[in-house]
Amino acid sequence: MEIDDVMQDTEFRGLARIRRLRPVRISTWSRDRTGKSPSGKPPRSTDLLIASYNIHKAVGRDRRFDPARIVDVIDEIGADIIALQEADQRFGERAGLLDLEALKRRTGLIAAPVQGRGHGWHGNVVLFRPGIVTATREIVLPGVEPRGALIVDLSLPRGDVRIIGAHLGLLRHSRSRQVETLIGAAKPTDGRPVFLMGDFNEWRVGRRSALQGLAPKFGPLQAAIPSFPARFPLLALDRIVAYPADLVASVELHDSPLARIASDHLPIKAQVHLLSEDRSPH
Numbered sequence: 001m002e003i004d005d006v007m008q009d010t011e012f013r014g015l016a017r018i019r020r021l022r023p024v025r026i027s028t029w030s031r032d033r034t035g036k037s038p039s040g041k042p043p044r045s046t047d048l049l050i051a052s053y054n055i056h057k058a059v060g061r062d063r064r065f066d067p068a069r070i071v072d073v074i075d076e077i078g079a080d081i082i083a084l085q086e087a088d089q090r091f092g093e094r095a096g097l098l099d100l101e102a103l104k105r106r107t108g109l110i111a112a113p114v115q116g117r118g119h120g121w122h123g124n125v126v127l128f129r130p131g132i133v134t135a136t137r138e139i140v141l142p143g144v145e146p147r148g149a150l151i152v153d154l155s156l157p158r159g160d161v162r163i164i165g166a167h168l169g170l171l172r173h174s175r176s177r178q179v180e181t182l183i184g185a186a187k188p189t190d191g192r193p194v195f196l197m198g199d200f201n202e203w204r205v206g207r208r209s210a211l212q213g214l215a216p217k218f219g220p221l222q223a224a225i226p227s228f229p230a231r232f233p234l235l236a237l238d239r240i241v242a243y244p245a246d247l248v249a250s251v252e253l254h255d256s257p258l259a260r261i262a263s264d265h266l267p268i269k270a271q272v273h274l275l276s277e278d279r280s281p282h
Contacts, residue, residue, distance in 0.1 A: 027233075027253040029223040031246070046249050046271040047158045051079035052197040052238050053254075053267035054167070057086050058097045060262045061230060067098050069262045074127075075107050077254050077267055081154070082109065083165030084125040085199045088118035096120075103127070112136055112152040112163075122148030124165040124198065131156040139185055141166070143174030149182060153192070159274040162188050166198040168210075175202055175210035183217065186243065193274055194218075194243040199265065203235035211239070219245025225253050227266045238268045244276040 032043040053074070058067040074082060089095050096119030104110050109127040111119055113136065119125045121138040137151040149166035164186055168175045186194050196218055202210050205224050215221055224236035233253065242248045254267040 026226060027255060028250065029220075029225060029252075030250040031220065032249065043249070044273060044277070047274045048080045048156075048161075048272050049078065049269060050163075050195055050197065050240065050272055051077050051082040051254070051267050051269040052085075052165070052199070052240055053077070053082060054085040054199040054238060054263060054265040055087055055097075056263040056265065057089070058263075061264060062261060066262070068102075069258065070098060071103050071106055073254075073256070073259045073262050073267065074103065074109065076256055076258065077269055079109075079269055080156075081126070081128045081161075081163055081195075082267075083150075083163065083197045084120065084123075084127065085165070085167040086123045087120050087125040088123045112150070112154075114138060114150065120165070121150040122146060122167065124148060124150040124167055126150055126152045126163050126165050128152075128154055128156075128163070134160075137185070139181065141168070141174075141178040141181055143169040143178060144171060145169050145174070147174075147178065149178075149185075149198075151185060153188070160190070160192040161274065162186070162192055162194040164194065164196040164198075166196065166200070168198070168200045168202065170201055172202075172210050175200070176213060179210060179213040183213065187217075193247050193276075195240065195247070195272065196242070197238075197240040197270075199237055200239045201237055202239075203237055205236075214241060216245070218243050220248055223248060223251040223270075225251055225268055227253060227268050229264055230260050230262075230266045233266055238265060240268060240270040242272060246277050247273045247275075249273060 108129040112126040132155045135153040139149040141147040218241040226233035227238040249271045
């Protein structure tokens with residue numbers, strides 16, 4: 001979410017009363033709540049930890065611009081792959097806001113290359129370790145606001161994956177159109193798994209959600225963990241979904257004292273598989 005625009009959007013007028021509400025305590029979602037997979041077998045071990053984090057242009061809740069603090073939070077998360085949103089200046093040359101060399105030294109994460117002077121595409125950055133980028137694609141998303149998605153194909157020690165980092169619009173109609181565009185661009189021809197993550201600016205679940213267009217290909221849509229605002233999360237704006245949907249084993253909020261001050265969003269992270277259960281060896 002870009003907070004400067006929020007109060008101009010009628011869908012978000014309720015956020016003006018957010019300080020009078022109590023925080024929601026839902027911070028995890030797990031596919032295997034019973035300790036068994038849907039097939040009745042013990043749950044499989046996961047392959048990767050992936051994450052999504054809207055860094056709010058490195059401006060924290062204290063209104064201080066502090067990119068080093070964002071690097072500290074990314075280090076706390078410890079993800080193998082992380083999609084960032086709002087990592088570039090929004091206007092002008094869209095210059096990147098983080099010290100990517102310092103980030104690499106600290107965490108081992110490197111940014112997938114994009115065209116231009118910014119770190120990413122429309123503020124979307126995909127960081128990974130270790131692995132090789134085999135292809136990238138920059139997608140312009142339809143809508144009133146300038147929005148985009150970054151598609152990155154990675155060859156990792158555990159297998160090949162497609163990562164899509166996206167930041168959807170504030171208007172519900174725009175989000176629905178953007179979801180349609182993402183579905184058309186997402187599916188690879190070689191059968192590799194796809195992980196779509198980012199700030200989707202959609203807190204609804206069920207039929208009224210603009211994300212319903214992702215089903216049945218992407219999921220789990222019910223894994224909606226409140227991540228905004230960072231001080232007391234109430235809205236599940238940030239999501240991680242996969243194709244096939246059973247690749248996501250669990251989704252969790254990264255809630256630390258530093259994360260609560262570094263941005264207006266809290267990061268979310270997911271333990272994921274690289275093979276669907278019906279294709280994995282037993």
